Amino acid sequence: MGRGRQAQAVKLSREERKSLELLTRRGTAEQRQVMRAQIALMAHRGEPTASIAQELGVSVQTVSHWRTR
Secondary structure, eight states: OOOSSOOOOOOOOHHHHHHHHHHHHOTTSOHHHHHHHHHHHHHHTTOOHHHHHHHHTOOHHHHHHHHHO
């Protein structure tokens, strides 16, 4: 039995990763930008979509949407 579609792989360059990590720690960043950065970083580490969604308190669809961007 299949488990649905394969999650979109996310590969970030070292510079992209550093930039996103800084964004997540900046106190002045918008919450939605921080959430998107966290999704990208967690997806880059290979975490499953459902785990990311649960940890960040968002829907699986939201994580899937941002994985494809």
